[in-house]
Amino acid sequence: MIEIKNVTKKYGKKKALDNVSFDVNDGEIFAFIGHNGAGKTTLIKAIMGIHDFDEGDIIINGKSIRDKGIECKKEMAFVPDNPELYENMTAIGFINFICDMYEVNIDERKKNIDKYAKMFEMKNNLNEPISSFSHGMKQKVAIIAALSHNPKILIMDEPFVGLDPKAVFDIKEVMHEMVKEGKTIFFSTHILDVAEKLCTRVAIIKKGKIVKVGTMKEIKGDKSLEKVFLELEG
Amino acid sequence: MKKIISLIKACMTDNMQLFKIKSKSNKKSSKVILPIILGFICMFSVWSYANMFMEPLVKIHAEYVLLSLFIMVSFFLTLIEGIYKASGLLFNCKDDDLLLSLPIKKSTVLFIRIFKFYVFELLYNSIFMLPAIIVYIRYVKVPFSFYVVSLFILLLLPIIPIIISSILGSIISRISSKFKFKNLAQTVTTVILLLVIFYFSFNMQELINNFGEKANVINKFITKIYYPCNAYVKMSTNFKIGDLLLFIFINISLFIIAILGLSTRYFKINSNVKGVKTSTSKKDYAIKRNRPTISLIKKELKKFISSPVFITNAGFGLVLFIIGIIYITLNFDKMTNSIIIEGSITLDEIKSYIPIILYSIICFTSFMTSITSSMISLEGKSFNILKSLPIKPMTIILAKVLMAVLVMIPLILIGDIILFVKFNFNILESLLIIIGTILLPLISETIGIIINLKYPKMDAENDTEVVKQSMSSMISVFLGMGISAISVFGLFYGIKIGLSNTLLLLLINLIFSILFIILMFYMNKKSVKLFNEINV
Numbered sequence: 077m078i079e080i081k082n083v084t085k086k087y088g089k090k091k092a093l094d095n096v097s098f099d100v101n102d103g104e105i106f107a108f109i110g111h112n113g114a115g116k117t118t119l120i121k122a123i124m125g126i127h128d129f130d131e132g133d134i135i136i137n138g139k140s141i142r143d144k145g146i147e148c149k150k151e152m153a154f155v156p157d158n159p160e161l162y163e164n165m166t167a168i169g170f171i172n173f174i175c176d177m178y179e180v181n182i183d184e185r186k187k188n189i190d191k192y193a194k195m196f197e198m199k200n201n202l203n204e205p206i207s208s209f210s211h212g213m214k215q216k217v218a219i220i221a222a223l224s225h226n227p228k229i230l231i232m233d234e235p236f237v238g239l240d241p242k243a244v245f246d247i248k249e250v251m252h253e254m255v256k257e258g259k260t261i262f263f264s265t266h267i268l269d270v271a272e273k274l275c276t277r278v279a280i281i282k283k284g285k286i287v288k289v290g291t292m293k294e295i296k297g298d299k300s301l302e303k304v305f306l307e308l309e310g
Numbered sequence: 311m312k313k314i315i316s317l318i319k320a321c322m323t324d325n326m327q328l329f330k331i332k333s334k335s336n337k338k339s340s341k342v343i344l345p346i347i348l349g350f351i352c353m354f355s356v357w358s359y360a361n362m363f364m365e366p367l368v369k370i371h372a373e374y375v376l377l378s379l380f381i382m383v384s385f386f387l388t389l390i391e392g393i394y395k396a397s398g399l400l401f402n403c404k405d406d407d408l409l410l411s412l413p414i415k416k417s418t419v420l421f422i423r424i425f426k427f428y429v430f431e432l433l434y435n436s437i438f439m440l441p442a443i444i445v446y447i448r449y450v451k452v453p454f455s456f457y458v459v460s461l462f463i464l465l466l467l468p469i470i471p472i473i474i475s476s477i478l479g480s481i482i483s484r485i486s487s488k489f490k491f492k493n494l495a496q497t498v499t500t501v502i503l504l505l506v507i508f509y510f511s512f513n514m515q516e517l518i519n520n521f522g523e524k525a526n527v528i529n530k531f532i533t534k535i536y537y538p539c540n541a542y543v544k545m546s547t548n549f550k551i552g553d554l555l556l557f558i559f560i561n562i563s564l565f566i567i568a569i570l571g572l573s574t575r576y577f578k579i580n581s582n583v584k585g586v587k588t589s590t591s592k593k594d595y596a597i598k599r600n601r602p603t604i605s606l607i608k609k610e611l612k613k614f615i616s617s618p619v620f621i622t623n624a625g626f627g628l629v630l631f632i633i634g635i636i637y638i639t640l641n642f643d644k645m646t647n648s649i650i651i652e653g654s655i656t657l658d659e660i661k662s663y664i665p666i667i668l669y670s671i672i673c674f675t676s677f678m679t680s681i682t683s684s685m686i687s688l689e690g691k692s693f694n695i696l697k698s699l700p701i702k703p704m705t706i707i708l709a710k711v712l713m714a715v716l717v718m719i720p721l722i723l724i725g726d727i728i729l730f731v732k733f734n735f736n737i738l739e740s741l742l743i744i745i746g747t748i749l750l751p752l753i754s755e756t757i758g759i760i761i762n763l764k765y766p767k768m769d770a771e772n773d774t775e776v777v778k779q780s781m782s783s784m785i786s787v788f789l790g791m792g793i794s795a796i797s798v799f800g801l802f803y804g805i806k807i808g809l810s811n812t813l814l815l816l817l818i819n820l821i822f823s824i825l826f827i828i829l830m831f832y833m834n835k836k837s838v839k840l841f842n843e844i845n846v
Contacts, residue, residue, distance in 0.1 A: 126697040127845055149700035160691035162609065164616035168595040176605035177699045186597050193595075202595040 077102050078123060078229065078262060083132035085118055085284075092118045093129065094284040100262050100277075103255055107271035108264040109301075110281035111309060116264040117157060119281070120233045123262070124154045136229065150178065153227035157234040157264075159214040163207040167198065170206060171221045178225035185224055192220040195246050211238040219247065230254060232263035236270060248274060272301040280308055313414060317422050321405075322429065348788055349437065357441035364445050367525055373450050374547055375529040378539040380442035381467065382532045384435050388471040391434055391778070392427070393500060396479020398619050398774025399427050400576070401583045405771070417573040424476060424569060430779065431468040439464055446546075455549035462554060463542050466561040470538065473568040480572060480579055486618075487582035497618040501629065602701055606709035607716070613688060614713065617773045620684060624714075624777075627679040628721045631671065635725035639732045665739045665811045668729050669746055669818070670798045672722055676750035677790030681714035682758035683783045686844070687767040687776040693846045703841040707763070707833070711755045718751040742815035749822050756829045758786050763840035 078100040085093040093115050100106040110116050121127040123134055125145045134141045136148035161170055168189075175185040193199045196216040206214060215238050222230065230251075236244050251261050251274065265271050271278060272292065278301070279289040287308050288295055296304045360376060367373050400423050409419045443460050446452070482499045533540040541557045600608065615621055638645070646660050689696065696706055726747055730740050767780040777783060797818065804814040 121694070124698045126694050128842060146700045146702060149698065154698045156694060158691070161695070162613070162692055164612050165609070166595075168597070169612075172596075172598055172600075173605050173609055174699075176600045177602050177701055179602065180599075182597060182599045185599070189595075189597060199595075203593065 077135075077137055078260065079133075079135040080119070080123070081133045081135065083119070083122060083129050083134060085115075085122060085127070085129040091284050093122070095132070096281070096284070096286050097132075098279050098286060098289045100260055102260055103258045104276045105251055105255055105261045105274055106263075107275040107278045108262065108281065109266070109268065109271060109278060109305060110264075114281045115284040116281060117233055118284075120154075120231055120262075120264060124152065124231055125149055126154075151228040153222035153225065153230050155215075155218050155222050155230070155232040155235050157237065159211070159218040161206050161214055161217060164205070166203055166205050167209070167217045167220075168202040170217060171202070171224055174221040175224050180225045184226065188224045188226060189220065192223050192250075195250070196220060196243055212240055212243065215239055216243060219250075223250065227259070229260045229262065232261070234265060235263055236265060236267055244270075268300075268302045268305060272296070280305060282308060314418060314421070317409075317414070317418070318425060321422055321426055348784055351788065352437050353441050356438055357445060360442045360445035364449055368449055370525060372525045372529065373446060374543045375525045376442060376446055377546060378529050378532045378543050380439060381463075381539045381542060382536060384438035384467065385471055385536060385538075387438060388431050388435050388468055389475055392431060392471055392475025393478055393482075394619060394622060395427065395430070395774050395778055396475045397483050397500070398772045398778075399423065399430075400476060400479055401483050401580050403771055406580065416577055417569055420573045420576050421569050424472065424565075424572075427472055427476070428468055431472050432465070435468045435471075436464060439467060452546070453549065456546055459542065459545045459549065459554060462558060463538070466558065467538060469561045469565050473564060476568065476572060480575065483583050484575070484579045487579060497615075497621050497625075500618060500622045501626065505629075505633075603705060603709055603712075606701070606706060607713045610685065610710055610713035611717075613685075614681065614717065617688070617777075619774045619777045620681075620688065624679050624681040625717075627675050628718060631675040631725055632721060634671065635728050639728055642732070661733060662811065663805065664729065664733050665735060665743060666801050666805060666814060668726065669743055669815060670794075670801055672726075672743070672746055672750055673797050674794045675722060676718065676754045677794045678787065679718060679751075680754055680758040680783065680786035680790055681717065682710055682755045683762050683786035684773075684777045684780065685710045685714070685759065686762040686841075687770060687780055687782060688773060690768055690770065691846050693768060693844060697842075703838045704834070707759055707837050707841060711752070711759055714755040714758070715748075715751045718755075719748055722747045722751065738812050739815060742812065742819055745819050746815070746822070749819060749826060753822055753826050753829060754790060756826070756833060757789060758782075760829070760833060760837060760840075761785050761789070763837055763844070766844050768844065768846045 080096055080098055080100075083093050083096045084091060096115075096119060108116055108119070118127065122129045123136075123141065125141045125148065128142075137151055139148050141148045162173070165173065171189055172185075175189075180188075189202075190199075193202055196219065198213070198216050198220065201209070201213065206217060209217065215235070219235070222232075235247055239247070248270070254261060255276075275292055277289070277291050278295050280287050280295070288304075292301070295301065360380065363379065364373065364376050367375050400420075403423070409422070410416070443464075447456075485499055529543070533543055537560070538557070541553060545553050545557070613620070614624070646657060650657055650660075686693070697703075699706075723744070726740075726743055729735070730743075735743070762782040765780070765782040765785065767776055767782065770776045770780070801814055801818060804817070809817075
């Protein structure tokens with residue numbers, strides 16, 4: 077479970093996040109939507125302990141990311157919006173590196189890497205250097221690395237950007253599979269159709285403030301998510 | 311023309327950011343003061359050297375030799391600096407796709423790249439030439455024309471070295487692009503080229519010995535082989551407007567010819583450099599497990615060996631150290647003969663200084679090889695990966711320091727052992743030198759990482775910007791020079807007042823141990839905070 081409690085983050089005088097509060101429950105696919113520069117990536121980086129915040133707290137499965145950062149991070153995996161991976165490494169080198177950091181034993185990592193490499197059709201590319209990959213392939217490597225240590229919570233920033241339709245389908249399958257196991261998925265997206273079909277709950281952020289949060293039905297009623305979003309933005 | 315000016319403006323605005331220091335305050339003054347101070351310190355050192363060279367020249371009325379000598383020195387330094395930078399600045403730039411998609415000629419893109427290169431080399435060149443010109447004016451009553459000539463010389467002097475560097479950089483990139491491990495090939499080719507240049511520079515050292523007596527020979531030699539020297543000396547002593555116009559014409563023509571010539575090959579080389587030769591073997595991927603610290607060190611090592619400019623910059627000092635030690639070992643008798651003949655010192659006395667000389671060389675090598683001063687910046691945008699990992703920031707920082715010292719210590723130890731065997735060091739001296747061999751790289755790399763955490767440059771276009779032009783690497787080099795100079799001065803002062811080698815080495819190791827403890831204390835207190843404050 078992720079509890080976001082009154083989080084405020086300032087860049088100079090500008091509030092990138094303004095008193096943001098909401099919870100993401102276990103076994104939930106939670107979409108975080110908002111226009112460009114609304115504060116989505118800032119909040120995701122705060123949840124992951126990448127960026128600090130000025131006020132409030134973020135609790136991951138009962139532990140504060142500020143006080144117990146390492147323990148919180150052990151339960152999470154992160155897929156960034158722009159996969160800036162280590163270009164000088166091979167894909168398998170990078171995945172092994174991430175597994176080492178999470179201290180994944182050899183059997184578990186073999187099982188997971190084989191499974192996801194096959195699923196994302198990357199088995200034949202894992203020995204190649206990351207520098208030779210397209211954006212989509214790098215994104216797949218980042219996803220395989222994130223899933224290789226069996227995280228309880230998966231945080232993704234715009235995970236569908238640059239992926240081919242098959243990979244988008246596969247990610248959705250993985251998300252459903254994880255949720256069945258009681259795991260939590262929190263992701264930001266601009267693709268409202270996907271969010272509408274996939275998510276249990278959703279939060280909409282505008283200029284650093286949460287303007288709506290709730291189940292998909294509570295948010296959109298009889299309208300489409302796109303229409304609700306555009307009305308809120310207007 | 312308007313397009314070119316807009317392009318230059320856009321590219322330079324972006325690049326000049328690298329001279330700014332990331333600080334919490336947005337005051338512009340705080341961002342420019344440090345580079346200016348560093349520039350002045352450097353120019354003051356060159357000014358002192360120029361004065362030292364000028365004194366014997368005044369006696370024989372050959373002041374103009376100072377100008378030709380400094381032109382030659384700045385030519386070599388700009389050339390060496392240029393060779394380091396050329397491949398990184400000209401090829402595989404992040405804005406290639408953007409610039410090449412614009413409706414501009416391909417030669418214009420190359421012009422922008424070389425112009426940027428020119429501006430950096432102009433600044434670098436001025437650090438050496440300006441103080442020499444000031445010293446010349448101090449000793450010689452110069453006409454107004456000298457100022458005009460000097461201005462043009464300053465502006466045009468970097469052109470020939472950057473043309474040569476660009477050509478050599480293109481050749482290096484072309485050769486290395488043919489290999490599967492092109493970064494390794496680029497590193498090896500660059501090192502070989504630099505060693506060749508150093509070999510010739512060392513040979514020129516013979517000429518510079520007994521400078522006062524040989525001044526005219528040196529001048530004749532330099533002006534004969536390098537046209538700008540000849541032109542400057544000629545225009546300074548006997549100004550003719552025709553000579554100045556010819557000088558401007560020759561330099562600008564060379565610049566244009568070089569751009570037109572290089573542009574025919576540039577884009578092919580650039581696309582080859584960008585291409586990645588992948589393995590066609592279908593062998594299974596290896597799943598290996600390492601402890602987190604080992605894995606972090608391996609990651610750092612991979613980054614180090616895969617970046618030609620990084621490995622060349624940091625590793626070259628170590629290579630020179632080994633070559634220097636082997637040179638001393640093989641030529642000791644020849645080197646000492648001339649000193650002994652003069653009668654001021656005996657062979658035994660020279661041999662007794664060897665441990666202190668070795669410690670001094672280790673000191674310079676360690677402090678001038680700051681690997682960690684670029685390691686945070688080289689993470690670039692992937693720094694967020696590290697921050698998202700369930701690993702303590704201190705472990706990540708220490709892994710970087712460890713990797714750097716693991717590269718340095720074995721190489722320095724090889725040099726130590728060669729001299730231990732050659733000169734039969736006693737056990738205590740050997741032990742104290744080995745302690746220094748471990749301690750000095752540790753201190754140098756700890757300082758490097760602290761400076762880089764304080765002055766990170768996370769948005770660099772390429773590795774060259776981080777390794778050669780960032781504030782962090784500049785501060786590390788100057789600080790390293792300062793610490794080395796003070797330590798060496800202290801050691802030789804110790805000899806002068808009659809302290810034994812053992813006591814001196816013991817004392818300096820003690821001082822460095824205290825410094826290391828202070829640094830570790832500072833790092834424990836501040837580095838995690840600095841690490842967390844870096845936002846990418």
